[in-house]
Amino acid sequence: MIKKIALGVDIGGTNTVYGFIDKQGFIHDHEEIPTNGSLPVTDLLDRLHDAVIHYVGKNKMELTGIGIGAPNGNFLTGMIEDPPNLGWGSVDIIKLFKDRFQCDTFLTNDANAAALGEKYFGIAKEMDDFILITLGTGLGSGIFSGGKLVYGHNGLAGEMGHMSIDSRGRKCQCGSTGCLESYVSATGIKNTINQLIEKNPNDSFLKRINGPIIDGLLLDSEYDNGNPLAQKIYQFTGKKLGHGLAQAAALFNPEAFIFYGGFSNAGSRILDHAKQSMENLLLDNQKNSISLIRTGLQQGKAGILGAASLIWEY
Amino acid sequence: MIKKIALGVDIGGTNTVYGFIDKQGFIHDHEEIPTNGSLPVTDLLDRLHDAVIHYVGKNKMELTGIGIGAPNGNFLTGMIEDPPNLGWGSVDIIKLFKDRFQCDTFLTNDANAAALGEKYFGIAKEMDDFILITLGTGLGSGIFSGGKLVYGHNGLAGEMGHMSIDSRGRKCQCGSTGCLESYVSATGIKNTINQLIEKNPNDSFLKRINGPIIDGLLLDSEYDNGNPLAQKIYQFTGKKLGHGLAQAAALFNPEAFIFYGGFSNAGSRILDHAKQSMENLLLDNQKNSISLIRTGLQQGKAGILGAASLIWEY
Numbered sequence: 057m058i059k060k061i062a063l064g065v066d067i068g069g070t071n072t073v074y075g076f077i078d079k080q081g082f083i084h085d086h087e088e089i090p091t092n093g094s095l096p097v098t099d100l101l102d103r104l105h106d107a108v109i110h111y112v113g114k115n116k117m118e119l120t121g122i123g124i125g126a127p128n129g130n131f132l133t134g135m136i137e138d139p140p141n142l143g144w145g146s147v148d149i150i151k152l153f154k155d156r157f158q159c160d161t162f163l164t165n166d167a168n169a170a171a172l173g174e175k176y177f178g179i180a181k182e183m184d185d186f187i188l189i190t191l192g193t194g195l196g197s198g199i200f201s202g203g204k205l206v207y208g209h210n211g212l213a214g215e216m217g218h219m220s221i222d223s224r225g226r227k228c229q230c231g232s233t234g235c236l237e238s239y240v241s242a243t244g245i246k247n248t249i250n251q252l253i254e255k256n257p258n259d260s261f262l263k264r265i266n267g268p269i270i271d272g273l274l275l276d277s278e279y280d281n282g283n284p285l286a287q288k289i290y291q292f293t294g295k296k297l298g299h300g301l302a303q304a305a306a307l308f309n310p311e312a313f314i315f316y317g318g319f320s321n322a323g324s325r326i327l328d329h330a331k332q333s334m335e336n337l338l339l340d341n342q343k344n345s346i347s348l349i350r351t352g353l354q355q356g357k358a359g360i361l362g363a364a365s366l367i368w369e370y
Numbered sequence: 371m372i373k374k375i376a377l378g379v380d381i382g383g384t385n386t387v388y389g390f391i392d393k394q395g396f397i398h399d400h401e402e403i404p405t406n407g408s409l410p411v412t413d414l415l416d417r418l419h420d421a422v423i424h425y426v427g428k429n430k431m432e433l434t435g436i437g438i439g440a441p442n443g444n445f446l447t448g449m450i451e452d453p454p455n456l457g458w459g460s461v462d463i464i465k466l467f468k469d470r471f472q473c474d475t476f477l478t479n480d481a482n483a484a485a486l487g488e489k490y491f492g493i494a495k496e497m498d499d500f501i502l503i504t505l506g507t508g509l510g511s512g513i514f515s516g517g518k519l520v521y522g523h524n525g526l527a528g529e530m531g532h533m534s535i536d537s538r539g540r541k542c543q544c545g546s547t548g549c550l551e552s553y554v555s556a557t558g559i560k561n562t563i564n565q566l567i568e569k570n571p572n573d574s575f576l577k578r579i580n581g582p583i584i585d586g587l588l589l590d591s592e593y594d595n596g597n598p599l600a601q602k603i604y605q606f607t608g609k610k611l612g613h614g615l616a617q618a619a620a621l622f623n624p625e626a627f628i629f630y631g632g633f634s635n636a637g638s639r640i641l642d643h644a645k646q647s648m649e650n651l652l653l654d655n656q657k658n659s660i661s662l663i664r665t666g667l668q669q670g671k672a673g674i675l676g677a678a679s680l681i682w683e684y
Contacts, residue, residue, distance in 0.1 A: 137655070185522050208623025209497075210656075220651050303617060339546070340544070
């Protein structure tokens, strides 16, 4: 019997992961290839097409459809709009894939894909109202309300990272002020570390951690050892995160916030502070009703699972 | 032919309005009676029941169902939960009405009812993603996303008035800090006026406007005459409102914000400032895409229209 299969594609700034996924969320195989974002998008498309057609033929599978998750991927327009770290400008990725593969293709952004992954195959299977937050270089979010992903009028909903929590706060690279992302993300934590270095220019821990990429393991272990500056970093970050969560909760009344992405590995070091700060700002009738939990999906696989679930959803 | 009719009931702190409304949103008749919130809720129920049964019988109508809008009305539980200005505690209003009237009954809160009214019979007929904001003593909101009202996990969504826009801001009566309502509502404007009086204790305009109820017409006319303090009041209020709108927009990407309620009559005096402040905080891809508009429904009738539309919706 020919097995029906969805192709899940997670396009990242450096690498692209693709996987062959059935309706139950079982990943039959997956592969990681360079995105080569400086070449035209057709370069990626060509390599992907050859590999997929070969695999599907060899394994007697039928490609039901393709789901794609990408930064700035817009579900409604089918466009990847000026993706960061990729030199493609705005591309009509749906048309390109449909023309080449001759099958249904859906696109969404990476945070929405992760949210779909949690809903269909992860920790949120029984949840209709939850918000998935990706903590990485930036802060992204995918919002489920009433069992449906929130896309908004132009497919631009779910930008929790650019919700301003302080009109007198930090300048964000987006041009706005006080965006949650400018506090709660790798970029945000770097801002916080820089502020601490100004006050503590000779601190050896701050010097060590202030590399081009934050050493999360060092930060975590120093926090666990009681280093007051490491504690300050996570306390401050958690407090700001909690403020953002409370605002989103006032609007959505979710059952849970689910955290995904490299920097969510800090776990309770940041979520405990976030919880406390969120609870202080919640209305009485929502207090102690919202869970803060970490992803149930394997890091690196939520993207392809979520992207593939676009096929089973639509 | 017997005409099918929905009863729309808008329970307020002082008065209750009810109306007989058909599927096209035509109000065949409506009436206002005292709520008598200090008496048991059965007093209101008795009076309503007698009047409705009499009217329906006389006019050969069939009561299809009852839709109720009330402060703190919860769609999911059917309870009015500790309504402000009413001595009822928490009451299972759905059960009470169903037992008495023997027909389908739905409940929601007053802001959601107004949003339903706009969607079914007002300015938002063609909109799937919009947020209705009621500006009165407090600030309420009803949110449509993807063509559906957002209720959240426990029916408590849409509390935009208690979204904190400044963690170092005003103490709100809810116990939280920096809630939008503490700036943008009659209560919020009173706070602002009190702050201005501290700095300008002898200003005659501030003295005149500082009564138990804000004289909106005086504030509007002084603003139009160029009174700098009146301008400051609306500028400041509008700026805070714009901050809240930008936050909600980041999450929902709505097509429009629609304003309803007494204090929305200030119109462009406040909305122009709000628009400017919102645009400054929006992400580039949402700039100049969101309308700020005033209700298309007659003041005092959105409540019963929206409540009645619960019947045609479910």
